[in-house]
Amino acid sequence: MHAPEFNLSQRQEKSVVLVVDDNPKNLQLVATVLNPYYRLLLTGSGHKAIEIAHKIQPDLILLDIMMPEISGYDVCEILKNDNGTRHIPVIFLTAKSEEEDIVKAFDIGGADYITKPFKTKELLTRVNTVIYLSNNRKRLRQVIDLVPHRLYAKDIEGNIVLANNAAAEFYQKKVEDILGLPEPALPEGCEYEIVIDEKLCPPGDGYNEVQTCEEHLKLPDGRRRFYQTNKIPFTFSGTKLPALLQISMDVTELKEKQEEINRLNQQLLQHSAYKDKLLSIIAHDLVNLIFSNEIALMLILKSGETISKEEILAEVDKARRNTSKTLDLLNDLLMWSMAQFKSVTFTPVNLSLNAELRKLAGHMQTQAETKGVSLVLELSGELQVNADRNMLQTIMRNLVSNAIKFSEPGKTITITANPEKQKAKISVIDEGIGMSPKAVKSILHRNTENVVSFGTEGEKGTGLGLNLSQEFIEQHGGKLKIKSKPGQGSTFTFTLPLVSSRK
Structure with missing residues (x-):
């Protein structure tokens, strides 16, 4: 790197030069040469020079060596040993010209050495060069400090x-x-x-x-x-x-974001695989139910008068139950797909929980009787809840239907509702085949790797209903809880917000 030729145009913003010399005539001579190009500070005291250097932070110090009280060497050493002033370049301007004096000056941190009497152009050029190099170092310092790493x-x-x-x-x-x-x-x-x-x-x-x-x-x-x-x-x-x-x-934040992206991608892949498997199973179930209805109707039509009234009624009842299952499956599929796209409207209103549970039990009674299972309501007083009616009916229908599916004939399913703090605690308790801890964990974590399950009479389930129920329960601010042991039945519990009673 070469310093530019000295000219006035480069001194538009004047640098500050501190000149230190105990001889007033020397100060006047240096000032005459530098004053047109620099803002000058003049002093004849080494101690004063140290004070000015700390306070003003000049761009350059021109320093005599032979001074009373304290020498220029000592002044330079003090400045270079102080973190606040060590960056200020020092040019020694002195009558001492011995080699050992020059070497000592550079050893203690001097940037240059000019002997008296000096030549005007040489002084200007050397001062300009040292300030130019010093300013470049400052700029480099600023640049690397701007680097945030x-x-x-x-x-x-x-x-x-x-x-x-x-x-x-x-x-x-x-x-x-x-x-x-x-x-x-x-x-x-x-x-x-x-x-x-x-x-x-x-x-x-x-x-x-x-x-x-x-x-x-x-x-x-x-x-x-x-x-x-x-x-x-x-x-x-x-x-x-x-x-x-x-x-x-x-790269902590970047790494954390990348890990989150990887996690979401993995969830997306799992969800996509689950969706594909689920839709395949549902399509298969729908085909079976519709095909079973078609067989029943064809049997009635073709047999005509050869089958009894009782046989016809049995086939019609079978078709009715298949149609009911088909409607339930289609309804769950519709609600689930809407939930995935966040298009299900959550509209909570104040409801009589007891009335909603009685209505649900009435709808599910036929399914329970067909399986030979008893359905019992145990309600604690009159409970008012704030809930979405359609979502509540979907939750209860799926939980009760699930309990019926996994219960043997002759067993009882109990629906209870009790106040608990500011919540209504609702439970569906069955005496069915129960589940292992692994199966419970799988349901609660919506692990859909093994989607298909079978009831006590071979009834097929996809897990769609429980998945949908959990989403609706969470929209009400609750969580589905499951207590179950193999061979000892299962209890599915969730809560709804109670309506505050008015006095």
Whole structure:
């Protein structure tokens, strides 16, 4: 990088130069040369110069060496050992011209060295060059600090030679506190784990090839942060010394979103597979029911007067029951499909729970009697609930129908309703074949891998009704609960919000 030729057009926004010399004539001479191009601060005291440097933060200090009270060397050392002023470039302007003086000046951090008497153009050029380089360093500092990710470089010995604010803050330090030192230890309670991919991040120090590694940081509270770290080897400008640039991006949110997307995709695939299997089963059941009706009607038509009235009535009753099952299946399918597309209207109103349960029991009585099962209502007082009437009837019809399906003839199904806090607790209790804990868990988690189930007389079920019932119960703010043991029956329970009684 080369400094531009010095000209006035480049000094539109004047840089601040602090000139320190105990000789007033020297100060006046330097001021005469620099004043047209820079904003000048003049002092003859080394101590005052230190004070001004902290307060004003000049762009450059022109510093004499031989001064009373404190030498220019001491002033420079104090400034360079202070994190608040170490970045300010210092040019020594002095009559001392011995080699050892010049070497010492650079050893303690001087940016340049000009001997008196100086040449005007040389002074302007050197001052311009140092300020130009200093400003470029500031711009570079601003750029790397704008990078939101951890960015730092290490030399071959592992010492940090460049770091941005994000890197320093990660270690709960300031940039100046980590430069020139090995990478700091992690904050207390944190643990690091590097996930090595042999293709992207082969084992090694990273000084020979580009690497992309995933790093896991375990925080003291047990949470994890995820980082993608790119390690890029390079050579220091003007040298053959190897170094390593590292950029670590926090990808925790991205990783969590990706995991959520994967989870949703998996659910979508499972749901799609379930839907396909479910529709196949329903279509098969509908065909069987309609075909059974067709056979019954054809038998009546073809047999004519050869079959008895009792046989005709039996076939008609069979067709009626098949038609009822078909309607129930179609109704559940319609409600389920509407629920999937969120087009079911949830319209809760104040209802007499007792009246709704009595109406349901009346509708289900024929199905229970056909199976030889008793249906009993045990209601506790008059309960008013806030519920969607159609959804409530669908829930109860499916739960009671399910209980009938898995009950042996001669058994009893009991429907109970009791107040519990601000809820009405409704249970459907059967004395049927019961279920294993695995089957209960499968139903509650809507695990549809095994969709088909069979009742005590071979009645086929798809699980559609229970799935739909759970969705409707949840719309009322409740959850379906199941208690069951093989051979000991099952209890299906849910709650509805009670209507507050008026005084």
